[in-house]
Amino acid sequence: MSTTPRARVPAARRAAAGVLLAVPFAVYLAVPSYAREDPRIAGFPFFYWWQLVWVVLTAACIGGSHLLTRTRARPEPPAPPAGSAGPEGPAGSERGEEE
Amino acid sequence: MKDVNGVELGIFVFFFAAVTVVGFAAARWRRGQTLMHLDEWGLGGRSFGTFVTWFLLGGDLYSAYTFVAVPAAVFAGGAMGFWSVPYGAIAYPIVFLIGPRLWSVAQRHGYVTAADFVRGRYGSRALGLAVALTGILAMMPYIALQLVGIQAVLTVMGVTGSGLAKDLPLFIAFALLAAYTYTSGLRAPALIAFVKDALIYIVIIVAVVYIPTRLGGWGSVFDDAGAALAKPNPATGKPSGSLLTTDMTHWAYGTLALGSSLALFIYPHSVTGALAAGRREVIKRNAALLPAYSLMLGLLALLGYMALAHPGVSAAVRKAGNPQLAVPELFDQVFPDWFAGVAFAAIGVGALVPAAIMSIAASNLFTRNVYTAFVRPDATPEEETRVSQLVSLLVKLGALVFVLGFDKSLAINLQLLGGIWVVQTFPAIAIGVYTRWMHRWALLAGWAAGMVYGTVTAYGTSSPTQEHFGAPIADMPFIGRTGYIALTAFVLNMLVAVVLTVALRLLNVPGGDDETEADDYTADAPERLAAPEDPGRSLTGRAA
Numbered sequence: 001m002s003t004t005p006r007a008r009v010p011a012a013r014r015a016a017a018g019v020l021l022a023v024p025f026a027v028y029l030a031v032p033s034y035a036r037e038d039p040r041i042a043g044f045p046f047f048y049w050w051q052l053v054w055v056v057l058t059a060a061c062i063g064g065s066h067l068l069t070r071t072r073a074r075p076e077p078p079a080p081p082a083g084s085a086g087p088e089g090p091a092g093s094e095r096g097e098e099e
Numbered sequence: 100m101k102d103v104n105g106v107e108l109g110i111f112v113f114f115f116a117a118v119t120v121v122g123f124a125a126a127r128w129r130r131g132q133t134l135m136h137l138d139e140w141g142l143g144g145r146s147f148g149t150f151v152t153w154f155l156l157g158g159d160l161y162s163a164y165t166f167v168a169v170p171a172a173v174f175a176g177g178a179m180g181f182w183s184v185p186y187g188a189i190a191y192p193i194v195f196l197i198g199p200r201l202w203s204v205a206q207r208h209g210y211v212t213a214a215d216f217v218r219g220r221y222g223s224r225a226l227g228l229a230v231a232l233t234g235i236l237a238m239m240p241y242i243a244l245q246l247v248g249i250q251a252v253l254t255v256m257g258v259t260g261s262g263l264a265k266d267l268p269l270f271i272a273f274a275l276l277a278a279y280t281y282t283s284g285l286r287a288p289a290l291i292a293f294v295k296d297a298l299i300y301i302v303i304i305v306a307v308v309y310i311p312t313r314l315g316g317w318g319s320v321f322d323d324a325g326a327a328l329a330k331p332n333p334a335t336g337k338p339s340g341s342l343l344t345t346d347m348t349h350w351a352y353g354t355l356a357l358g359s360s361l362a363l364f365i366y367p368h369s370v371t372g373a374l375a376a377g378r379r380e381v382i383k384r385n386a387a388l389l390p391a392y393s394l395m396l397g398l399l400a401l402l403g404y405m406a407l408a409h410p411g412v413s414a415a416v417r418k419a420g421n422p423q424l425a426v427p428e429l430f431d432q433v434f435p436d437w438f439a440g441v442a443f444a445a446i447g448v449g450a451l452v453p454a455a456i457m458s459i460a461a462s463n464l465f466t467r468n469v470y471t472a473f474v475r476p477d478a479t480p481e482e483e484t485r486v487s488q489l490v491s492l493l494v495k496l497g498a499l500v501f502v503l504g505f506d507k508s509l510a511i512n513l514q515l516l517g518g519i520w521v522v523q524t525f526p527a528i529a530i531g532v533y534t535r536w537m538h539r540w541a542l543l544a545g546w547a548a549g550m551v552y553g554t555v556t557a558y559g560t561s562s563p564t565q566e567h568f569g570a571p572i573a574d575m576p577f578i579g580r581t582g583y584i585a586l587t588a589f590v591l592n593m594l595v596a597v598v599l600t601v602a603l604r605l606l607n608v609p610g611g612d613d614e615t616e617a618d619d620y621t622a623d624a625p626e627r628l629a630a631p632e633d634p635g636r637s638l639t640g641r642a643a
Contacts, residue, residue, distance in 0.1 A: 043318030
């Protein structure tokens, strides 16, 4: 319940996030490793489909890194309507104004 | 040359006119109290959410660069032209690392440009000036690239002539762009970006689904293109390219991708697009979402192979001697006239939106870091905005110089030339958001070394069609391979900056005042009303 806006992210998660961000560089800069014709997929030589697939995987790496390093768990849920305490009432009462 | 295609031109002009109306109307969109403040004119009120920011930052990758220059490079050189795909991917981990921190510190201190940040971080107006002038300089060839794209479309539609008449349509398009950028500021390209992306998505999807079926499927597109590339080029007697990178070109491929990815986010227009975001989270999300644009970029690049595989198109492009015509010719010959018109409109509008953002970014830099910093320190916000408006016109004139004065045989080289310069500001900006260790004079010296080395080396390259500034790649010292000049210059820049930082620190040379604090770099926006496109956002969050 500290009031500092940024809780520290555990070192292990930060390291994992860093690795995720480094992976696309390792993949793409190893040019000779994918300068190959075969195997083809749907007519695309390996050189082309491999790089296009990794565009999507790069997005996934960044998204994963984002999830690992988020300091606020998630946007605060809207306040429950008055009177309708959730099914797990006691847990709900724990929730204060601050995270 | 050939007759004007009335249907194509009619549809093209229709979309252009519609976009112009939207551009002028944008001044009223989500209007703040006054447009005469740089936060409003130059950053759209710093209020854009994930959705608008996606379109605005995406304008960066989806420009004439994507539609005309990249396919032209693939058409002309084969696999070597495909480096923009790794570039478009690995740029985003870098955006993810520096974007949110830059956004946070900028919104805490009211920075409008990256040079504002550098000046505040290092307490050095000179370093801010260096970053600003580099940004302005680098913007011009990039804007010029957009004009080359519009020119290519006009040529294929048959709008050609000689002398002044040849460039007149281009000037008209440009004057319209200048006019609504002047009145509406960043809101104009942000709003037009919706129209532009809708058009572009339709065209891309149709193109990558329909055209290969006309050419016998993707397999034969690659086979035919590979065969065409293997034929000796009459000018050099060597094959013009290959389907795969070779031992000779691996390094060039990798360094072009890496060097360009360092440049992507510190280009002034990217910074402008990012700082216009309303929340820190918006930048992080976009870093993960924007690679989707690069996927499309990759498919578009392959339009270059489709043009090679289509006998009529490749013959027409070779006859004209201008690979930039590859995609417009392909659309012209494969699509019915009305759809070719839509596609050309997509390219034309797709060139104008980035050109508008770029000219706004360059003029923000001039106003904040040259005019206010050195000429009129007490300029009012109104005055700043007025200066920015005027400079946005001048920047476009500067771009015309690049269009008229530079070799357009491979337009992508214009963007790569800008990259050589802008990458030299990477240490001050991107390393600066993490550490203050670097000394301001060391950064300045490193910048100067990189700029001089990069410019001189680029000047010394020649191509069959041009004596100077002929290529973005040159021999890399110590490695002995050919690589992107920007990266070599960047390494030199860093070496100078690090060595001098150590020396200056040993000599206790004052490092200047840092007006930022550690928690500025992780701060979020003060709580305010939810932006319209984020209706779900809680209004009762914690106080800032």
